[in-house]
Amino acid sequence: MYKSLLSSLLLAGSLSLIACGSGSGGSSSNPPPVVPSSSQAAISSSSSAAVSSSSSSESATSGLRELVTFPVGVAVNAGNETLSLFKNTDNGNNQRAIVEQHFSQLTAGNIMKMSYLHPGENTFYYSHADALVEYAHEHNISIHGHALIWHSDYQVPGWMKSYPGDWSDMLKIHVQTIAGHFAGKVASWDVVNEAFLDDGNYRNLGDDGSIFYQKMGKAYIEEAFVNARAADGIADLYYNDYSLENDGRVKLDAVLAMVDDFQSRNIPIDGIGFQMHTYLDWPSISTIRTAFQQVVDRNLKVKITELDIPINNPYSGSYNFPDNYHPTLTPTLAAAQKRRYCEIVAAYMDVVPEPLRGGITVWGIWDSDSWLINQLFQNNHDDWPLLFDDFFQPKPAFFGVEDGLGYRPCS
Ligand code: XIL
Secondary structure, eight states, X not given: OHHHHHXXXXXXXXXXXXXXXXXXXXXXXXXXXXXXXXXXXXXXOOSSTHHHHHOOBOOOOSOGGGGOSSOEEEEEOOTTOTTOTTSSSHHHHHHHHHHHHHOSEEEXXXXXXXXXXXXBTTBOOOHHHHHHHHHHHHTTOEEEEEEEEEOOGGGSOHHHHTOOSXXXXXXXXXXXXXXXXXXXXXXXXXXXXXXXXXTSSBOOSSTTOOHHHHHHTTHHHHHHHHHHHHHOSSSEEEEEESSXXXXXXXXXXHHHHHHHHHHHTTOOOOEEEEOOBOOSSSSOHHHHHHHHHHHHTTTXXXXXXXXXXXXXXXXXXXXXXXXXXXXXXXXXXXXXXXXXXXXXXXXXXXXXXXXXXXXXXXXXXXXXXXXXXXXXXXXXXXXXXXXXXTTSOBOHHHHHHXXXXXXXXXX
8 A cells, every 4th residue: 555655646746755754926014914813603514524513613714815915825626627616516606605705816726737738839728727817816816827847747748748859949938838828817837846856856767757857957947937037027936846844854955956046147036835735743843934934044935835734644654544544534633633734824924024925825625625535545535634624614724724824823
């Protein structure tokens, strides 16, 4: 089991293997808003019925987005995805209600990735993404673009993999055409996603390698940023990766060295995206704080781009499915998750000064739609990593985020 989980993640190219153990900028110099304290309301049961009865001391705020001036985001399904938020179904209606009440930024979970937007060398496909942008703007919601360049095998368009010409020219056209199309419509971009391995080396060969590195060396990263800036002079440009907050620090150090080099040569970069696919027990808050601080020290924005916190951690030493995984979201576990969400948000609020807050985005709306169910747990069992249950009711985790954003103590 452990092996197959690992190999699937290597293929997915997306999660930390060390785990064992970004609005319109949104910055402002306003003081934090005064937040009313929580009052009474029941939380409906989810697929984990045990949570509902005992976690009822909170009520949903009028909207998470109202609590802060920086973007509070969520990743959504859109376009022709099965569970698109635009479906005229109860599911779609519930998604839109939550998005419109609580979030000020959306990231497309998939439909703004490379193969969706640039399926043929001379074909760019914008209809689905444009519809998402239009919907967002109608509701005063900004868009974080994800992602212009990503090695992930399923996301590099087929034509690109066998592109025979000059890769620097090809990358320029790809980045400038897409960034140009969305200029003025997106607040920010993940310009390059996941260019480094956990050991701090550039992702190069192998299943989890990067064809961009193979063809262009590390120059592809800066060329992506230069071209993104040339096509969109305003959007915030992020380098985005997972496990930057890890305890070993090697990966973060490598990214920071790249950033220092960029800054010394005036290569445009506005911030670092921390995916933050974290766990209840990893990494420590002090490690997370240190990582944020290092980015702040460089006067770059910090954006939490893909936050989720599953209950089960398949990398923890004691994990041995099915013997000792948590099959139910008990009140105790839900409370631990609430506290953890709060502590991460509180660390962000404490360490990152307002002008450098690129925002906090959660990777999905309701628990069973989380990518982790499929990619981390291989559909072997449930987990409950997100803020809303399968009945679209806020979980204790939601109130943890609310407390963190509102500068209330984490409980
Ligand atoms: C995930 C999506 O959520 C899934 O629907 C898809 O099958 C795979 O990609 N890091 C990233 C995101 O940068 O693009 C990934 O999104 C999750 C990990």
